[in-house]
Amino acid sequence: MHTDIGNALGGDPALTRDGLDELDADVATAHERIADGMADDAFGYTALNLPETADPDRIRNAVAPFADSEAVLTVGIGGSALGAATLCNGLESETDAYFLDNVDPEHTSRLLDSLDLSRTAVNVVSNSGTTAETLSNFLVVREAMADAGVDWAEQTFVTTGPEGNLRNLATKHDLPALDVPEGVPGRFSVLSTVGLAAAAIQGHDIEAVLAGAAEERDRLAGSLYDSPAYAYGATSYALAERGAVTNAFMPYAESLETFAEWFAQLWAESLGKDGRGQTPARALGATDQHSQLQLYRAGPRDKLVTLVRPTERADRGIPETDLEGLSYLGGQSLGTLLDAEFEATEASLTAANCPNVRIEIDRVDERGLGELLFGMEAACICYGELADLSTFTQPAVEWGKKAARGLLGGGEFAEAQAVRGKDRLVVE
Numbered sequence: 001m002h003t004d005i006g007n008a009l010g011g012d013p014a015l016t017r018d019g020l021d022e023l024d025a026d027v028a029t030a031h032e033r034i035a036d037g038m039a040d041d042a043f044g045y046t047a048l049n050l051p052e053t054a055d056p057d058r059i060r061n062a063v064a065p066f067a068d069s070e071a072v073l074t075v076g077i078g079g080s081a082l083g084a085a086t087l088c089n090g091l092e093s094e095t096d097a098y099f100l101d102n103v104d105p106e107h108t109s110r111l112l113d114s115l116d117l118s119r120t121a122v123n124v125v126s127n128s129g130t131t132a133e134t135l136s137n138f139l140v141v142r143e144a145m146a147d148a149g150v151d152w153a154e155q156t157f158v159t160t161g162p163e164g165n166l167r168n169l170a171t172k173h174d175l176p177a178l179d180v181p182e183g184v185p186g187r188f189s190v191l192s193t194v195g196l197a198a199a200a201i202q203g204h205d206i207e208a209v210l211a212g213a214a215e216e217r218d219r220l221a222g223s224l225y226d227s228p229a230y231a232y233g234a235t236s237y238a239l240a241e242r243g244a245v246t247n248a249f250m251p252y253a254e255s256l257e258t259f260a261e262w263f264a265q266l267w268a269e270s271l272g273k274d275g276r277g278q279t280p281a282r283a284l285g286a287t288d289q290h291s292q293l294q295l296y297r298a299g300p301r302d303k304l305v306t307l308v309r310p311t312e313r314a315d316r317g318i319p320e321t322d323l324e325g326l327s328y329l330g331g332q333s334l335g336t337l338l339d340a341e342f343e344a345t346e347a348s349l350t351a352a353n354c355p356n357v358r359i360e361i362d363r364v365d366e367r368g369l370g371e372l373l374f375g376m377e378a379a380c381i382c383y384g385e386l387a388d389l390s391t392f393t394q395p396a397v398e399w400g401k402k403a404a405r406g407l408l409g410g411g412e413f414a415e416a417q418a419v420r421g422k423d424r425l426v427v428e
């Protein structure tokens with residue numbers, strides 16, 4: 001992964017090279033704390049050890065019974081779905097991958113009706129083993145399988161923590177179970193069983209994902225100028241502190257669209273605390289050049305734009321044409337056009353003083369995704385250290401979970417009272 005922060009300097013909000021140089025001493029301290037956390041396998045930091053500690057053979061063996069499946073359906077939400085979705089949606093496979101995260105009944109029904117459940121492996125993922133959306137969707141999937149005359153227990157495996165309803169269910173029905181590694185929060189779990197099992201069923205080279213991640217880990221160093229991950233984390237932090245409270249994250253590859261979703265969870269849930277943080281906005285190049293870019297270039301001066309692309313991709317030529325005014329396109333390729341658009345957007349933002357960062361990988365393949373995923377995790381942790389935030393907690397998300405559970409009669413939660421006490425001012 002390469003991080004080019006040249007265009008992050010000298011814009012509005014203003015960040016100077018001197019400012020970054022000054023921050024570099026804090027990056028050195030942050031790096032020490034991160035290295036200590038990794039060495040101690042401390043909660044959260046241990047996620048950065050996954051390139052070494054994840055066991056691809058164990059994952060491959062666990063999913064071997066499902067190798068002939070036509071599709072893999074992952075039932076999970078948040079960190080228990082987005083990592084696997086990033087890998088599966090980023091890479092080509094003959095085995096289809098589907099994800100049930102939301103509990104929209106229409107979507108769930110439509111998806112289940114469209115699948116051949118007799119040829120579908122079901123991967124139920126929940127670290128806590130108690131998440132209402134995941135367990136509800138699983139109960140619905142199980143019923144649909146039974147209705148279709150499918151032995152659900154033959155086609156289901158779980159990925160979960162040591163305790164909880166899902167662990168109990170796996171024990172009761174003797175389902176294959178993969179363990180979520182201890183101390184790894186969901187949004188940092190993509191390089192573990194949580195993110196890699198579905199990719200393994202799809203036949204992807206999960207060792208290469210880990211190798212890409214390991215390469216990025218080896219480049220963590222005590223200076224932001226030596227580590228692409230810290231360069232991104234430190235620059236984002238410095239800009240946010242100066243007013244760039246929005247991070248418009250814009251990959252130029254359809255295959256990276258889910259990666260932007262994964263990034264949004266990582267950045268928002270980890271760094272949105274104590275009145276601080278940087279709001280991730282998901283965009284896709286070149287599509288959103290024709291919509292959101294207007295705001296990024298000419299709207300409030302409160303943004304960092306992150307442009308991400310592979311430098312190599314399978315290309316497709318644009319046919320020659322004698323259509324008037326279009327001859328300049330003939331003989332070019334879609335890839336050349338996309339690259340030109342990327343560079344034009346970058347220049348256009350810079351000309352308007354909008355700070356932007358360029359992140360590149362060689363290709364969207366297993367290795368490249370491993371680099372990006374690890375790189376963004378390390379960037380996020382670095383940002384959290386610099387801002388002195390508790391990167392690995394999510395009290396605000398837990399609040400809503402408790403409120404919803406209380407409303408459904410799942411226990412006594414003070415948070416549910418707040419929902420009942422909602423102020424109303426209805427206009428009809």
Ligand SMILES: O=P(O)(O)OC[C@H]1O[C@H](O)[C@H](O)[C@@H](O)[C@@H]1O
Nearest residue numbers: 078079080126127128131186397
């Ligand atoms: O894996 P689970 O325990 O089911 O949790 C799934 C998700 O739940 C919550 O919303 C957390 O804030 C997320 O970080 C987590 O990834």
